[in-house]
Amino acid sequence: MDIIREIQSELVEVKQFPQFGAGDTITVSYKIKEGNKERIQQYQGVVLQRRGSGTTETFTVRKMSGNIGVERIFPISSPFLDEIVVNKKGRVRRARIFYFRGLTGKAARIKEKRRFTN
Numbered sequence: 001m002d003i004i005r006e007i008q009s010e011l012v013e014v015k016q017f018p019q020f021g022a023g024d025t026i027t028v029s030y031k032i033k034e035g036n037k038e039r040i041q042q043y044q045g046v047v048l049q050r051r052g053s054g055t056t057e058t059f060t061v062r063k064m065s066g067n068i069g070v071e072r073i074f075p076i077s078s079p080f081l082d083e084i085v086v087n088k089k090g091r092v093r094r095a096r097i098f099y100f101r102g103l104t105g106k107a108a109r110i111k112e113k114r115r116f117t118n
Helices: 002-011 098-102
Strands: 025-034 037-051 058-065 068-075 081-088
Touching: 037 068, 037 098
Parallel strands: none
Antiparallel strands: 025 037, 025 081, 037 058, 058 068
């Protein structure tokens, strides 16, 4: 198994992204190819989970589109990921917040982590 990980680490280029976790609100800039044109699409939502490790790590982002919740899974080592911006750090007590799917209205708010700067 170590041989496979070594080959993956050589072949897959891992970009440096900011630290984020479940409960954080992030904006993902994702490259989309349509025919011979390429554009960057912004996808902003709440991180539900991070899963896996190394080159196979993925994260799930949930956003509201109208009244419908839309979830998307992004591989962290995808060449189509352009940039990740952390908008808010959320304070949650779990690593995977799937209970967030069932919440609506004021109950669906996540408290923001306080950052003290001296």
